[in-house]
Structure formats: structure tokens, C-alpha cells
Amino acid sequence: MECQDYGLNRNIERDNLNLNPLQRGGVLTKEARKALYEFSDGYSVCDYCAGRLDEISRPAIHHFLDDLAEFIGADHVRTVHGAREGKFAVMHALCKPGDTIVVDGNAHYTTHLAAERNQLNIAEVPSNDYPEYRITPESFREELEYQEDYGDDVSLALLTHVDGDYGNLTDAQAIGKIAHDHGVPLLLNCAYSMGRLPVDAQAFNADFVVGSGHKSMAASGPIGVMGLKDEWADTVLKLSKKHAVKEIEMLGCTSRGAPVATLMASLPYVIERVKKWEYEVSKTRLFVDKMEKIGGIKQIGVKPKEHDLVRFETPVFDDIAGKHPRRGFFLYEELKKRKIVGIKRGQTKWFKCSSYGFTQEQTDYIANSFAEIVEKYK
Amino acid sequence: MDKIRYKQAQKLINEAGKFTGNREVLKKPQEGIIDSKLFGEILNDMMDLEDYILESRPTHYLKKEKAQEFCQQIITIRGQLDVLLGDFGVLEKPDVEGEIKTLSDKYLILIPKSNFKKVLTKFTVDPQKIVVTGVPLEIEDMKKLNPHLPDAALKSIEKKISHVKNDINRKMGQFNLENVLVMVEEDDSGEILAERARELYNAKTVSLGSLKDLTSDEFLKILSGL
Ligand SMILES: Cc1ncc(COP(=O)(O)O)c(C=O)c1O
Numbered sequence: 001m002e003c004q005d006y007g008l009n010r011n012i013e014r015d016n017l018n019l020n021p022l023q024r025g026g027v028l029t030k031e032a033r034k035a036l037y038e039f040s041d042g043y044s045v046c047d048y049c050a051g052r053l054d055e056i057s058r059p060a061i062h063h064f065l066d067d068l069a070e071f072i073g074a075d076h077v078r079t080v081h082g083a084r085e086g087k088f089a090v091m092h093a094l095c096k097p098g099d100t101i102v103v104d105g106n107a108h109y110t111t112h113l114a115a116e117r118n119q120l121n122i123a124e125v126p127s128n129d130y131p132e133y134r135i136t137p138e139s140f141r142e143e144l145e146y147q148e149d150y151g152d153d154v155s156l157a158l159l160t161h162v163d164g165d166y167g168n169l170t171d172a173q174a175i176g177k178i179a180h181d182h183g184v185p186l187l188l189n190c191a192y193s194m195g196r197l198p199v200d201a202q203a204f205n206a207d208f209v210v211g212s213g214h215k216s217m218a219a220s221g222p223i224g225v226m227g228l229k230d231e232w233a234d235t236v237l238k239l240s241k242k243h244a245v246k247e248i249e250m251l252g253c254t255s256r257g258a259p260v261a262t263l264m265a266s267l268p269y270v271i272e273r274v275k276k277w278e279y280e281v282s283k284t285r286l287f288v289d290k291m292e293k294i295g296g297i298k299q300i301g302v303k304p305k306e307h308d309l310v311r312f313e314t315p316v317f318d319d320i321a322g323k324h325p326r327r328g329f330f331l332y333e334e335l336k337k338r339k340i341v342g343i344k345r346g347q348t349k350w351f352k353c354s355s356y357g358f359t360q361e362q363t364d365y366i367a368n369s370f371a372e373i374v375e376k377y378k
Numbered sequence: 379m380d381k382i383r384y385k386q387a388q389k390l391i392n393e394a395g396k397f398t399g400n401r402e403v404l405k406k407p408q409e410g411i412i413d414s415k416l417f418g419e420i421l422n423d424m425m426d427l428e429d430y431i432l433e434s435r436p437t438h439y440l441k442k443e444k445a446q447e448f449c450q451q452i453i454t455i456r457g458q459l460d461v462l463l464g465d466f467g468v469l470e471k472p473d474v475e476g477e478i479k480t481l482s483d484k485y486l487i488l489i490p491k492s493n494f495k496k497v498l499t500k501f502t503v504d505p506q507k508i509v510v511t512g513v514p515l516e517i518e519d520m521k522k523l524n525p526h527l528p529d530a531a532l533k534s535i536e537k538k539i540s541h542v543k544n545d546i547n548r549k550m551g552q553f554n555l556e557n558v559l560v561m562v563e564e565d566d567s568g569e570i571l572a573e574r575a576r577e578l579y580n581a582k583t584v585s586l587g588s589l590k591d592l593t594s595d596e597f598l599k600i601l602s603g604l
Contacts, residue, residue: 014431015438027432032424059535362435 012341017362020342021164021309021354025196025216029269032262036220039261046256051245053253053260054078060075071271072190072209073200074227076237078247079213079263080254083191084110086210086226087158091118093236095155102143102154102184104135104170106163111189123154125146131300131313133166135159137174144182157184161199162192165352166301167309169193174204185232188314191215192309194225195270196356197277198291201227208232213259218266218273223259280356283363284308287355290367294374300350308356317348320377331373338369396552408467420458427451458596474594475502481601482507483583486549488560488575490568494589501594507553509545513538514567515574523567547580557582563589 005016006229012018013027028036039045048058055062080086087110095101097119103111105127115122127133140157147154157179162169172188179186185207190199194211195218201209208228214221227257228236234312237247246252284305291297296316299305317331324330335343343351355363427508430448434440440448479502482594487503489495492510499505514520517536520527549555558581562568568585575581582604586592 014428015436017435030426030429033428034422037421037425358431365436 016336017358017366018342019340019353019355021167021192021352021356022215023342024308024354024356025192025212026221027218027357028220028262029218029266029329031265031269032218032220035199035261035265036258039258039352042257043256045260052247053250053256059173059261059264060208061260061264064267067267068225069227071267072194072211072225072227073204074200074209075230076233077225077227078237078250078254079260080210080224080226080250081222081259082110082214082224083108083189083210084114084224085254086224087111087156087187087189087209088114089115089226090208090210090228090236091120091156093117093238093249094185094232095120096125096300099155100139100147100152101156101158102147103158104140106133106135106165106168107158107160108164108189108191111158111160121152123151131298132168132302133300134302135163135170135175137171137178140175141178142191144178144184148182154182154184156187156231158187161188161190162197162307162309164192164309166306166311167192167305167352167354168302169197169306172204172206174200180205192307196280196308198274198275201229208236213255213263217270218262219259219263221255221259221262221346223263223322225263236367243277278378280308281306283355283358283360284310287363287367290364291370294371296374297370308354310354311352313350313351314348319375321348324377330377334373334376335369340366340369403470404463404468405470405539406468407463413462413465416458416462420455420462423451423455423458424529448548472598474598478502478594478598478601479504481598481604484555485557485559486546486555488546488571488581489589490562491520491589494561497592498589498597501597507549507555509542509549511542513542514570515539515543515578519570519574522570555592559584561586561589563587 013023018024045053045056045059045061048297049056053061054065060182064079065079069075080089091101091114095118098121100121100123101115102125103115104125112122123143125135125139127135127139140159144154144157157175159170159172159175161172174190176186186205187208187210188201188204188206190209192215193199193211195213195216196211199209199211208226209218209223210227213219213225215221217225236249238249240246240248243252288299288305288310289300292299294316296311296314296319300311300313321328321330326333328348331348332345334344335341342353355366358366425442427448427566430440430444431438436448460469462467485507487498487508487509488506488513488577489498492512495505495508495510498508513535514523515533517539519531520535545551546558558575558579560581561584564585572581572583572585576583584600
């Protein structure tokens with residue numbers, strides 16, 4: 001059998017400025033690139049394993065997990081395959097099929113799937129209306145109270161710390177407190193925050209936090225982080241009866257080899273970059289300013305921005321598309337000419353983007369390119 | 379100080395360009411052993427360079443100083459690749475010590491400390507062509523470095539200075555030398571010594587972060603760049 005050409009090359013990130021928010025936080029550090037090469041073989045971290053991934057001392061995964069726990073303010077940490085697997089594991093350990101969980105209205109689809117796979121019912125906390133789509137502590141309280149009065153027992157509350165649609169940052173601390181006041185543990189989904197901005201599970205009143213290595217922690221992945229309070233360790237990190245050292249929810253071992261090695265290699269850098277979060281936010285605000293000044297472009301979601309993920313409504317590009325021979329493809333093609341990618345082909349009504357990790361010069365170049373395109377077709 | 383180093387780097391790059399361009403003859407590979415440690419180092423060094431690619435998006439244009447840094451790293455990698463090839467007889471291994479001996483022969487080398495003399499002689503520099511100064515070359519320079527020295531101490535330093543200068547003159551005559559090279563560390567006393575040697579002997583100057591950490595390859599590069 002002759003295999004087909006799988007086209008395994010990717011120069012996108014090297015040659016272009018990639019605006020897709022999904023791509024911005026997972027770019028490897030040079031230390032991680034080296035670790036990727038060093039640990040590229042299958043079970044490369046398992047040479048000195050005595051049965052537990054989290055206790056391996058060479059490479060020092062045990063020390064890495066201690067550092068990671070300190071970094072995110074959790075008592076225990078495990079790496080998992082992604083934020084979604086972390087959410088699934090917590091739900092699976094805490095809830096029974098048919099249970100109800102309260103989830104914010106901006107939750108990621110993976111939250112819904114994790115609940116569905118666990119056969120849980122979702123009670124949704126609505127966001128406020130267009131154009132903010134803000135999740136407020138008040139609406140969380142109302143939903144929990146509603147469930148108390150008319151609904152079922154709530155096994156878990158899940159809050160998306162920063163959502164992937166609008167890049168809205170929620171008030172985790174206040175919502176965590178409300179959940180606790182109602183006797184409900186809080187799982188905070190930090191896929192878009194851990195590794196970008198400071199996350200402190202303890203300060204946020206979160207019983208569980210999950211993060212995404214490949215999304216926001218400069219790791220090659222698939223890898224996620226699950227942090228928990230000590231009081232939940234027996235439930236979530238329960239050991240197998242048949243294989244005494246193995247943790248059931250982790251199916252024994254989770255992410256091995258290159259994913260964990262790259263996350264480890266990047267951690268010192270990630271710890272430092274989080275300290276520069278304010279700079280990223282101010283760069284984003286400046287970018288939004290420049291984009292809105294073009295005219296016919298409006299930032300959706302909470303204003304001013306508190307996160308690098310920006311959603312724009314762009315009637316100006318939609319109008320051009322209506323008259324352009326290439327229709328909706330014109331924007332993608334004009335950007336591509338300027339070596340900017342990450343906006344979906346054919347999309348002109350709205351798009352999401354991020355300049356996280358780009359220099360000010362690169363970010364200005366992006367805003368100027370959008371302005372140039374509008375100017376060209378005015 | 380930075381300017382001096384910048385110029386040095388520029389010179390090194392020019393020289394390195396000439397060096398291989400003129401002499402490189404590739405021979406048929408013979409049997410040999412892969413230096414796997416060096417191989418890993420080369421890959422790692424190459425991976426470091428990717429940062430220049432990401433930071434220079436989308437044009438990949440590098441301003442002069444970044445270009446210098448980028449090229450310097452590539453030159454280092456190129457040197458490492460030559461060593462790998464050298465292990466299979468494809469490139470002749472450079473005779474570093476022989477070249478140091480030849481290139482250093484026309485210099486009287488002034489250095490501030492005696493521990494560096496051992497390093498240089500290990501690189502095959504003729505010990506007779508090295509003068510360890512130990513003190514500045516003028517008494518005013520000593521006063522600049524230490525304004526509170528008592529008169530008695532200054533007197534003995536003055537004597538030492540005249541001794542060093544006699545030594546320099548004697549050796550230049552004895553070995554028929556016209557060129558002085560002063561090698562110092564990047565600190566106040568180093569700068570002052572270098573400055574004065576330039577003035578008194580029209581000396582060429584090299585300043586480094588640490589003299590005793592200098593490798594023979596680096597020293598050869600310095601000599602070839604002078
Ligand atoms: C808010 C949010 N949560 C979770 C995820 C999924 O993360 P992972 O791929 O690590 O499961 C995403 C990815 O887009 C996200 O935006």
C-alpha cells in the first residue's frame with residue numbers, strides 16, 4: 001500500500017501574522033521547541049516511571065507539578081489532554097447521570113459536550129444582551145436561587161473565565177463566592193486565561209480550575225491542566241481498586257511525551273509573560289481603537305477590552321463584499337497579500353482576532369492593513 | 379565600550395566570511411564517528427534562530443544590529459557543522475594552535491593579570507612576547523582608579539610602572555616587534571589600560587567579559603580579525 005501525500009508542512013506561522021485567537025497563546029517558546037525535539041519519541045518521559053506520571057522524577061514532572069500548582073493557586077495539579085478532558089474528569093467524579101449543573105451562557109461547546117457525555121442536565125445562566133454579552137454575578141445568583149426554589153439539586157457550577165466568542169473576562173471571585181454561598185462547588189474554565197493572565201484558584205474561590213496548554217500556555221499539546229482544592233482530592237484523584245497506584249479519572253496516565261515536555265519547558269517563560277498581561281491588554285485596546293477609527297467596524301463584547309480576544313462586527317467589509325467580484329473572499333485574499341492570516345475565508349460580517357504576543361509594530365501593521373483595504377475599496 | 383565590541387563583531391564576521399570562502403575544499407567523506415552531542419547542540423542552536431523569524435514577521439527584514447546577532451549565531455553553527463564534517467575528513471580540521479602561533483608572533487601582548495598569561499601560553503603564544511602589566515601605564519591613571527592611595531604606595535607603583543615600560547621597550551627591541559596588542563576585561567581599569575596603551579604604543583585593543591574564559595577558537599578569531 002502506498003500512502004498518500006499528507007502535506008505535512010506548515011509555514012503559516014513563520015511567514016504570516018496569524019490573527020486567529022486560537023493560535024496566539026500556543027506558539028512554542030524556543031525552550032519548548034528544543035524539548036519537542038528532545039522528547040519527540042512516544043513514551044519519552046516514561047524511562048524512569050514507577051507507575052505514576054505525576055511522580056516521575058526524570059524529567060522532574062513531580063517538581064513541575066508543584067510549581068504549576070503554586071502558579072495557579074491550587075493544592076493539587078494534574079496534566080490532562082486538554083481543558084475539555086479536565087472538565088469531563090471533574091464532572092465525572094462529582095456528578096451522577098441526570099444531575100444538574102449550572103453553566104454560564106458563554107460556555108465553550110466542549111463544556112456542553114463534557115456534560116452531555118456525563119449525561120448531565122445544563123441550567124444556563126444567560127448573558128446580558130447585544131452588544132456586551134456580559135455574564136454577571138447577579139445572573140449567576142438568580143439561576144442558583146431558581147434551581148434551589150424550582151429545580152433540582154445542583155452538583156456543580158461551571159464558569160468560563162474568558163469565553164471564546166467575545167473574550168469577556170468574568171468576575172470569577174464574586175461568582176465563586178456566590179456558588180459557595182449556595183453550597184455548590186465551582187469549576188472555572190481558564191482555557192483562555194491560564195498562561196495569559198494571572199489565575200489564582202484560591203483567590204477566585206474556585207474548587208477546580210482547568211487550563212489549556214496548547215491554547216494559552218505555549219505548549220504543543222494536546223495538553224491541559226486541572227487544578228483542585230485539597231478537599232476534592234479523594235473524589236477526583238480516586239485510586240483504582242485493581243491497580244492500586246493508578247488514578248481512575250486520569251485513566252492511569254494522561255498526556256505523555258512531547259506535550260508535557262513542551263509545557264514544562266515553557267512554564268518559566270509563561271510565569272514571566274503573565275506578569276506582562278497589562279501590556280497585552282493596553283495593546284489590545286489601542287488596536288481596537290485603531291480598528292474602530294477606520295469606520296464601519298465595531299467591537300462587540302465588554303468594553304473596554306480586558307482580554308486579547310476581540311470580536312468585531314464589520315459591516316464595512318460586508319458592504320465591499322456585496323460589490324466585489326470575489327464576493328466574501330476578497331477580505332481573506334487582501335489580507336493574505338499582506339501576509340496576514342487567521343480570518344476565515346469568505347467571512348466579512350464579523351470576525352474574531354487577537355494580536356497576543358505580537359509586537360506593537362506588528363500590531364500596528366495589522367490595523368494599518370485593515371485601514372488600507374477599506375481605503376482601497378472606498 | 380559597546381561600540382568597540384560591535385566593531386569587533388563586525389570584523390569577525392567579515393573575516394569569517396573570507397576565511398571559509400577562500401580555503402574551503404570538500405573532500406570525500408571517510409569513515410568516522412558522529413559527534414552526537416554536537417549534533418544536538420547544532421539543532422538546538424538552529425531552533426534558537428526561529429525567534430528571529432517570528433519577530434520579523436511578515437517581512438523578515440532585520441535591522442543592522444539584529445542582523446549582526448543573527449549572522450553571528452549562524453557563523454557559530456557553521457563552525458560546528460565544519461567540525462562534524464571534519465570528523466569524516468570532508469573538511470580539514472583547522473590547525474588552531476598553529477595559526478595562533480603564526481598570527482600572534484608579530485605582537486607584544488600586554489595583559490593586566492598573570493593568570494591570563496597561562497591561558498595564552500596554552501594557546502601557544504610565546505611567553506616571552508607577553509608582558510603582565512599589573513598596574514596602569516601612568517601614575518595619573520592609578521590616581522583615577524584609587525584617589526586615596528598614600529604617597530608611599532604611589533611611589534612603589536611609580537617604580538613598577540617604569541619597570542613595566544622598560545620591559546615593553548626591551549622586548550620590542552629584542553624581538554623586533556612593531557605591534558602591541560593589549561587585552562583587557564570590560565571594567566574601569568581595563569578601559570584605562572587600553573586607552574593608555576593606544577596612546578603610548580598605538581596598541582590594538584581587545585576587551586572581553588572575562589579573559590580567563592577565552593577559548594582558543596575565539597582567540598584565533600580575534601587575531602584573524604585584527
Ligand atoms: C473557552 C474555551 N474552553 C475550552 C476550550 C477547549 O480547550 P481544549 O482544546 O484544551 O480542550 C476552548 C477552545 O477553544 C475555549 O475557547
